[in-house]
Structure formats: structure tokens, C-alpha cells
Amino acid sequence: MRKVIFPTLARFRLTVQLLMLVVTVYGSVFVGTYMADKLSNALPALSCAYDQMNGGYCVLIPTQHILHHRIGEAMVRAQQLTLTMVLPLLMSFAVFFAFFFVLGKAFCGWICPLGTLQELLGRVGRRFGIGLRRVAPGDLGPVQRVRPVKWLILLGLVFLLPLLTGLGVTPHALGNPYCDVCPARIATTLLTGSTEQLAVAVDDKVKLVLGGTANFLFGFIILAALAIRQPFCRICPLLAFNSLAQRLSPMRLVKTRHENCGTCRICTDACPMDIPEISQADGRKAYNEDCTLCGRCAEYCPQDGTIKLKWGPLSLFASSRAYYKQKIAAELPDGTVKPLKFVRSPAKAAPGDA
């Protein structure tokens, strides 16, 4: 029965993603107005607090607010840092970790509403034969150039600027700068039918710049997601935040060495984050900071037991040749669906590509 409803891990993940999209965007409609207060305001997914219908808030909101309103301002008042000032931040991190402990970075690949939306757009792109842009196999260069961006956003927009605003160094409009540029804020509120967050503040230059950046990013991602898999996830500060704790969660990706590793590279082709290390490395290095634990690499690995999704000692899913054959018959590793395709036929190889 389970195999009929969820014949593949991908189908199961899509079901979870759609369910969590409803919970994170419209949750209060089903379980009461105050659910967000009850579920948590420290979720490891971009569930936006500006969405007044959602079921929980992202951990980046309290982090910015506490650094701005509590720690920064308290340091100015008291000229010292005490435990009571830091305690709320520690509490937020503790609540975050309580959630994170269970699912780890699967919050990115299975729960995050913006991740789900990008993935759905990517499916539309594949269906309509829009060419997929991705890094050349084995090329670490472009991936490594992008990777520091998410850390810089986390450090600058989530930690530093809110603290400096609390200290009175930067203007108040920079109190929660990450939320002001976050495209999930616009995407999720638009899904509830509200255009409030799409409108940008024009009465304050700083807010205009931040709001304009958010809208530009949102527009860019909506279109880019048709051609690039998970474009925003690559620079998402929550992915960086989750990476900080990824080794502390029992939920993880485990890869052992196989003689074909580094040559077949199907796992990297399947990876929506284009992580080259998954095909080239094994052990800790294979579970990269960009991994969202979506499990596609394990689905498309043709070797029995080489890649596994594990929770502690439990193996939740393991690669197998039989599963690979079943999977590849319906969908290519890059997400191109066979045989149904709208609008255009599959691209033919360029003469020089042979």
C-alpha cells in the first residue's frame, strides 16, 4: 500500500513538501489563529512572520530582533553584557536546535516553503523544456565562488547589522535587514492573497533600497528557478545557519566509497544544489554544507548502499540499482520528465558536444 501511494522517495518528499507548504503558509486556517505562537518562532525553514496566516516563524526573525532590541540596546544602556540579555537568544537557538535535532537539514529540502516553490517552478521549467543551466561536471569553481555569499548574508544581515542598529551605530531601518530583503516574505504573503509585502516603502531611502532589493531578488528567482535549480537556496543564510549545526543532528547523508565514484557523477547531476563533492568525495566531505538532504543523490546512485539517508543508526533510505532503474525510467537525474513534455521536444546534442 505504501509503495502504491509513494512509489519513490521523490514522490514521498513532494507530498511532505506540499503538506508543509500548506502548514507554513496557511497553517492558522486549519488549526487556529494562534498556531504560529504555539508551534514555534524558531523554525529552521523560511516560514515568514509577515504572513499572518502561517503556522510558524523562521529562526532568523527572533535572532535579528534579539540582537537589535535586547543585546544591542542593553549593551548601550548597561555598558555590559549579562546573561539575562543573552538568554533569549540562547532560548531561540535551543528551540531551533530541538526542531533541528529531529530533521536536521531536511528542513531545507523537505519543509521550507521557498524551497518547495522553487522546486515546483523547476518542474514547470523541465516540463516546458526550458534549458537547465548548471555547472560543468566536476567544476568546483562556480560553486565555490557562490558558497561564501550565504555566510556573508548570515553574518552581515542576520547578526551584524541588527546588533549595530541596537548599538545605535546604524539607522533603525536596518533593524531586521535580512527579513527586508528576503524573497520568502514576498512569496508567502502573495500566496495568502496579500500584496502588502510586494509594495515597497518609499518614505525612507534605506527601506526603499532594502525593499527594492527584495523585490528584485523575488522577480529574479521566480524566473531563474525555471532554468536553475534552487537559485535562492545557494545564497540562503538559513542554509548557512543550518550548516552550523548539521553535524549535531542524527539526520545526515552517509556516503561510502565505490570504484565508480568520481567518474559516473550521476549523483551530482541529480543534486539540485549541483554539489560536486557528492560524486568526488565520501564520508564527512560528501555531506557538504550546501546539502539540503533532499535525497535525490541517493535515489539516482546506481550502486547498492553507496549513499544513504540515516537518522542515527537507522537507515531511512539507501541507494540501490533496482530503484535507480525504476527511477531513471520516469525522470532523468536533472529533473527532465520522460516521456511527457509540453511545448518543445528534448534538445538535441550540439554537433561539437559529441
Next chain:
Amino acid sequence: MRRTILFFIAGLLVGPVTAQHDHSAAPTVAWTQQPLLLPETGRRERDVARLRAVGISAPSVSVHAPAGDPEVRQREFTLSDGTARISSAAPQIGNYHWVVLREASPDSVRIASTAWYFSNPGASPEVLLATPKHELEIVPQPLPREHGQYRESEKWRFLVRLHGQPLVGQRLTLETEFGSRSQFVTDASGVATVLFPRDFPPPPTEQAGGHGRQSAAFVLSSEHAEGGQQYLTAFNLRYGPDAERGRSLGWGAAFGLAGMLAAAPLLRRRQSREVPHA
């Protein structure tokens, strides 16, 4: 500035009238005669609130928590010089607390009520609101969530009940700090849908540097006579300006379209090669 002067003049005019009122001992505000529980200005503390009684006299204020043991569910805080310093009973007891000031005489009961958000995770206020706490009540259906607030041009529902029973056809009056006054009537389920007036003045040219959202006070009040008793109840809180004031949807859409234009070349690239895994 002009508004401040107008309020000052209005205060001078209203002053003599309120001085003749029964509750002359309690201070009043210029924009309403209803009893209020107003937060004191000044530095705010996380776990403590200072509330000032306006237009009503009582020895203590009752604070109802959304959860906890019976002894902490309702606590009394003495008023000193018309001000009470209230606090949450315990951590993790819930955000919203219901605060009540009750003034009773042989033939009348006057109530001032408000809700206070303590940033104290725990139980939601559903049970707190559903439980009758005094005779005539105005109950928000629901209270705004964290990061939300009542805002001008929005409609919010309020239940009016007496001794726990909904009052049908009951008149409810809304007054705001900016001088608006409107009336609403409860439906068959005792609920009135209240439209918050669009009455915020244009923001000052020089933006104040402080933080905290711009907001103003409002009070909803209702009167009812039954069994020889006159009941008056008031619920006051704050509301904010329309979220789209000072914002431009056109500019927002323009920035979004610019982003899409920037991404458009990505779609024009040649299609990816078929990967020969099948």
C-alpha cells in the same frame, strides 16, 4: 504641532465637563470619556508592564493568564497613584494576558479591560478569551498575532457577552485617539464586525529616529442595563496605520519586473544535453 495644540484646547474644554463627572478623582484623556487602562510611557521592561487607570477608580487590577495553576491564573495587583505594575505569573505561560479594572456601586458596574502581550511563549489565548472574566465583556475574536496588530481600514470581530452569554443587537462604540467615533451592532451570534477608521495623520516630514511601530489608542465600549444594574464595559488597545501607507505597489512591481528581466537571459540559453543515463 497643530494637532497637539488642538488636543490641548480640547483638553481645556473637556476638563470642566469631566470635573463634574462622578469619577473626578481619576484622570481622564481628551479623546474619550470611557474608562481605560493605558500603558505608561517610558522605558519598557520585558516581563513587567505599568498600566495607568484612566476614568475609573478601583483598588486593584486583575490579571488573567492564559494558562497555569488556579492561583496564577488570576492575580491582583494594587494600584498606586492610579498605576499598577503588572507581570506575568511564570515563564512559558503564554503571551497575551487579560487585564481588568472593575469599579462597582450598588446600581452600576464599570469595567476597563485591555490585553497585554508579554513575549512569553506558552498557551494560546483561546481559552483565556473563551472564559468569562466579568459581567459585560467585549472579547476580541481573535487578538492580533505576534508581528500583527489592529490597523486602520481593517475589519476585526468582537464578541459582546453578558454573564458569559452573547448579546444580540448590542451597540458597540469605537473611539480613537485621533477623534474618530463610530458605532456597530452585534449580529445574531453576539459578534460585531468593527471597521477601524482611516484617521492617522500624515507622518511628520522629519522621521523620528526611535523604533517601535507607529500606533494610537482606541477604545471599544458598550452599555447594558439588566436587573436594575447598569453595566458599562470598555476594551482598549492600540491600532496602527494602514500597512500600505508610505508604500508603493507600483514601485514594488517595477523592482520585481526588473529582477525578472535580469533573469530572462537564463531562459534563452540552449537546452541542456540529454544525460545518457537511461
